[in-house]
Amino acid sequence: FGLALVACGDDDEKEPANTAPTITNQTFSVAEDATNGTVVGTVKFSDPDGDDxxxxxxxxxxxxxxxxxxxxxxxxLRGALDYETTQTYTLEVEVSDSKLETTAVVTINVTDVAENTAPAISDQTFSVAEDATNGTAVGTVKAxxxxxxxxxxxxxxGNTGDVFAIAGSTGAITVAGSLDFETTSTYTLKVSVSDGTLSDRADIIINVTDVIEGGKRDETKEINSLEAVGNTNPSGLWSDGxxxxxxxFIxxxxxxYKLADGTLDAAKDISIPWGQNGQLPVGLWSDGTTIWILILTVDANxxxxxxxxxxxxxxxxxxMRDAAKDIETxxxxxxxxxVGLWSDGTTMWVTDRGIYDEETSQYTKAPKIYAYSLPK
Incomplete structure (x- = not known):
């Protein structure tokens, strides 16, 4: 048989062993208002063998x-962050050279950002008289x-006719036009308040209150109880306020009567011994201390x-009678x-209707206003 010999050289050395990539735990931070695409940081890793x-x-x-x-x-960053919901993210990452892998923990801390919230305003109600002039303060809107x-x-x-104005920096509402209760008794203003970025809105109700205008009947102040108390033939009146x-008259x-509510104030009634036998009270006036009553005597026949x-x-x-102050002349x-009287506190004026002749249609005695010194 034959023997074969094989020679071995340096080219037949073993392939070096592969070493795993290296990576350590790392920490980053990012603000909660960061937008998508924001770079959070770069995770560092390496490979001892220089592998990809x-x-x-x-x-x-x-x-x-x-x-x-x-x-x-x-x-x-590829999603929304909210510090109030999640303050820290812990990511497990893996680096590989296609043969060996190494893992590490990457911690990302979310930092808080002072968030802007919208101002707050609630519905509010104010009132203003219909005769208020321009510039009159109505109220200040609170926010x-x-x-x-x-x-x-x-x-x-809601500001029909631009009758109201509002101060932009304070919320103070003032009258800026003519108001009329009979035309519009309530305004509902939509008022917005803004911090420059966000805003809120509320209904501000302004009630216009009625003002009794000159010559206009004010039924709320009328006295309706005359007949009920026997004052069935009123012939004159005076008040101290x-x-x-x-x-x-009879x-x-x-x-x-009390002016406040129109009820009888019997303690202040004054009895007068006239109103019969042809004597008729027809007028009165007072200086607040004494009251003078004009009494006529007529011939019914x-x-x-x-x-x-x-x-x-x-x-x-x-x-009580104060005869010393009577006027008898x-x-x-x-x-x-x-038929009537009035005084300024010094002189008493008394009207006289005169004497009229129906047959001739002429006055035989002309009407006149007589003046008397008021007794002290």
Whole structure:
């Protein structure tokens, strides 16, 4: 048999062993308001053998939030962050040279960013009188802002006729046009408040209150109880601003009523011994201390001809007669048909209707206003 010999040289040395890539745990941070595509950082890794490597995120739940460049290790943001929801993400990453792999933990801390919240405003109600003039303050709209930002107010709708204005920096509403309760009694303004970025809106209701205009009937202040208390033939009245005294033509009395509610104030009534036997009370006036009542005497058998007239004085506080202040000189002075009286506190003026002749259609005695010194 034959023997074969094989020679071995240096070219037949064993292939060097492969070493796994190296990577260490690493930490990065990113602001919660970062946008998609923002670079978070670059994960560092190496291979002792100089092999080509790739790096992957193994944490499947986080690869929707972050992405990594498989060759460079650059981490970028691909989803929304919210510090209040998640402050830290822990990613498991793997680097491989196609034969061996090494894993590490990459921690990403989300940093808090002061977030802007919208200002807050609620529905509010104010009122203003219909006769308010331009510039009259109606009220100040209140709003709050968590960041204490400067706020700007504006009226966006409901300001029919531009009758209101609002101060942009303070929210103070003022009258800017004519108001009329009978035309529009309520305005609903849409008011917006903005911090420059975000805004809020509310309904601001402004009620226009009625004002009794000159010459207009005010039923709320009327006194309706006259008939119920026997004041069935009123013939004159006077008030001190608190009490109203109403002269009764027939029933010999001066009735007192409270102006506040129109109810009878019987304690202030004044009884007068006239109103019968041809004597008729027809007028009154007071200086607040004494009240003077004009009493006529008529002849019922002669067409109610006035036969006498006198002004009687009473103390207003207690209704007692004050004869020293009577005015008795009407008829002697020619004031034969007195029908009304008024005084400025010094002089008493008494009207006289005169004497009219129906047959000739002429006055035989002309109407006149007589003046008397008021007794002290």
């Amino acid at each position: 490597m790739i790096i992957l995120i193994l944490s499947a739940s986080h690869d929707r939030v972050f992405a990594i460049n498989t060759s460079s290790g650059v981490l970028t 709050t802002d968590a960041e204490d930002d400067d706020l700007t107010f504006s009226i966006t709708s 608190t009490t109203m005294w109403v002269l009764e 029933n010999s009395k001066l009735f007192a 002669n067409n109610n001809e006035v036969t006498d007239g006198k002004i009687y004085a009473y103390t207003l506080a207690d209704g 009407l008829r002697p002075a020619g004031n034969e048909a007195p």
